[in-house]
Amino acid sequence: MTATAPRYMTRFRCLADACEDTCCAGLVVLVSEPRLQRLKQAVAGTPDAERVETFIRLEPDASPGDDAVIAKREDGHCVFLDARKTCSLHRAYGEAALPDACATFPRVATRWAHGLEVTGSLACPEVARLCLLAEDAVDTVPVSEDLALRPETARSLGGGDSEDAWTQHAAAVRSTALSVLQRRELPFAARLFALGQLGLRLDGFYCRGTEVFHGDAREGAEALLTEVLRAFTLPETLTALHGGFAALSLPGGPWVGICAAVLKSRLGAVRSERFLTLAELVLESYGGVDLLPDDAWRRYSERRERLSPGLAQRVEQYLRHHAVNHWLRHPFTDAPRVLDYVFRMALREAVLCWTLFGHPTVVALCAEVAADTAESRARLDAAAVECFQLIAKHVEQAPQLHALAQGLAGSGGDETLGRMLVLLKGL
Ligand code: SF4
Known part of the structure; x- marks a missing residue:
């Protein structure tokens, strides 16, 4: 057992011709x-x-x-x-x-300094099901390298350059971020806000190409990094950040406008019938392609309020598992800064949540004020798997999403964190 994987990958078996999708399509x-x-x-x-x-x-x-x-x-x-x-x-x-x-999909293998990690792509519906629905799905467990099928093709991070502080400290930074995401006593949006604050604190000295960790300054920079990371493991830090975040009040229209713009940007570019049908139904539920953001926000908020607490907790699990899997699957070191990575992640979570609450099954569940029964849970689960899989496959890696994120994020630092607040509004 020389590799690790989130537990759901140990349960994965390809559904082959019983699958609702085809991996290579799109x-x-x-x-x-x-x-x-x-x-x-x-x-x-x-x-x-x-x-x-x-x-x-x-x-x-x-x-x-x-x-x-x-x-x-x-x-x-x-x-x-x-x-x-x-x-x-x-x-x-x-x-x-x-x-x-073709041989390895939906497995994603990455070789970190500490060993091989195998994760999965939610573009596969069976991975989405396993990752989102089981409570223990994203716990990290030891596995054989064979789980990657072709471990020799794993992407290698770093390259052993001891002066590259950005990759050298990546595992410690990621571990802190994952621990923040798991603080379920705080609302999911507050956890993302805390990650944004972590990114802001790191911005000045820990980023791609940093030279602060060189020579005599290295010891001081490492001590500062340790101190910042430690602070974000303390409940009092997170509680204080949550207090500040909860006191903020922003209109919801811009949040809806951004989510709708992302979905609409893919309508002309994707050929998948499943995706196009879902996108059209979701947009329709909010008032159509020319929806009015404030009216669409009202519809969204009403649905969220009407979902029973048990089912709302289920939604929190989908978003949390998606976010944890994102940190495991996409190394944050591909971004120039931690804040940049967190901003894009917040945009992804916003689009997913908004899409889910526009899914016809969820609209119906909210209209019924459905209790948390096995049947309503199964319906919500099926809608979530469909939304998260189709968004993973046709939206999350699309150039339109990256271009939009680039424009929305602004020039970095305080400005980016301020703009990120808009993305957290509906979560
Ligand atoms: S999408 Fe996943 S479950 Fe479906 S055929 Fe491809 S690998 Fe198998």
Whole structure:
């Protein structure tokens, strides 16, 4: 057991043709040159040789060394998908012939200094179900590296540069952030606000490319980092931040406006029927594509208020598990600063929550003032899995979301934290 994973990944089994989605639909599947050669050897002398030659190619604007891309059909599915919704290459030539992305999805493997970590992509509905619904789903447990299927393809963080303080201290910073996310005595929005404050405190000295940890200053910088992280593990720090946060009052219209803009930005870009149907129903529930933000906010707030406390706790679990999985799956060191990462995460959580409360099942549950029964819980769970999976697949990694986040975040520091308050309004 030399690797770790959130517990839900130990429960994961691909649903294959029983799955409500198809993993390759809507995703760009890249194929490295060595993997392409291996596949060509596997199909040599068969009718598939010509198909591989035709359908797996470099993009017209590719540079030497870039990965090839597998062509898609008009409906967005992979050209090698068969009528049973299974991969024809897998069936004929086995798992070893597949490109890395096809063989390992939905597993995501990252090699940190302390060892290999395996997480999952919520773009897979079975991962979304396992990650969101079980109470112990995101507890970290020891696992074999084989859980990654191809651990040798794991992304490696850092690179052993002892002067790179940004990656060297990343595990400690992430561990503090995860502990804040688990403080369930505070509202979820207050925990995200505390993470924003943590990002702000770190902004001046702990960021990508920091040089404060070099030479004689290193000891002082490390002591300061330890002190800041320690402060955010103390209940009194978090309670004080929550007090300040709870005293703030902001209008809800801008929050709805941002969430709706994110969803609408994907309507013309996504071909998935499942996503488009959900997006249209959600927008409709808030007044349509041309919704009035203040009116849509009123509808959203009424739904939230009418959801029974037991079901509201369930919603908190979905958001918490999604946020924890996000920290595990997407290293924050890819962002230039912790605050930048937290801001984007807050935007994701806002869009997810707003979408969930626009799902027809949730709208109906709120209209009924449904009690926390096994049946109402099962209906809410199914709606959450659908929303979180489709948003993970078609919105969370989209260039439109990143461009919007870039514009919304402002110039960093206090300005970014101030703007983040708008994103926390509806959570
Ligand atoms: S999306 Fe997940 S469960 Fe569905 S076929 Fe792909 S890996 Fe299997």
